[in-house]
Amino acid sequence: MSDVVTIAVSDHVARITLNRPEAMNSMNPELRWALSQHLDEVERNDDIWLAVVTGAGDRAFCAGADLKHRAREREASQDQRDEWERLMAETTPLTERWHFPKPVIAQVNGFALGGGLELALACDIIVAADHAELGLPEPRRGLIAGGVGVHRLPRAIGVKQAMGYMLTGRHMSAARAFALGLVNQVVAAGELEAAVDEWVADILRCAPLAVRATKEAAMRGLDLPLPQAFYTQYPAERKRENSADTLEGPRAFAEKRPPNWQGK
Secondary structure: OOOOEEEEEEOOEEEEEEOOHHHOOOEOHHHHHHHHHHHHHHHHOOOOOEEEEEEOOOOEEEOOEOHHHHHHHOOOOHHHHHHHHHHHHOOOOHHHOOOOOOOEEEEEOOEEEOHHHHHHHOOOEEEEEOOOEEEOOHHHHOOOOOOOHHHHHHHHHOHHHHHHHHOOOOEEEHHHHHHOOOOOEEEOHHHHHHHHHHHHHHHHOOOHHHHHHHHHHHHHHOOOOHHHHHHOOOHHHHHHHOOHHHHHHHHHHHOOOOOOOOOO
């Protein structure tokens, strides 16, 4: 597999890195495809309990679509265009995995613009370096934030604030994103990895099936009226109810010891 996206799995955590720092980790067909393959692995591998997504280098998390690649498409051979089309046909972005079962943390180490912000918006938790800038500047390029950004940002920060950014293409600082509730934590760049590790450690203290059940109920429930959301039966919750970890949690508490989660 191409090294434009790398993955390292350890202690139930998949750390995924967009690895095109020379292009500010912008998305071309190869990167989109490789990221999709790694997300497939996170989803199907029971030994992976959560994922962290970041970008290589200290300039950008992801600067969005690779517009230089789009310009080159017109001059590419038919074989090359066919290959790019094949890759895109085999790609399912995180933005369109509507109910991704495991928690995903965005470690935003710089610019998160366009598709980069859309990727972060599709994550459950966003931790940003204090120099990061976030925005959906697509209208400045004659485009729209069509990777669900035009729909997710208003839901995340409210219609008026979102329209102010989307209709102007303005960037927001990490501090402003935190004030608007878009970002969970802002830290100095040198503290970013340690801050993300704290979030990871706290999630790993929880039973993985309980985390997945919580995420599924919360996210699916947002689409329903409150009483219906409450009475709906969620598959991840049924799995948790019948799991060994459901017994292990109270037992460990009674025995005054850390729980030994099995994820089953």
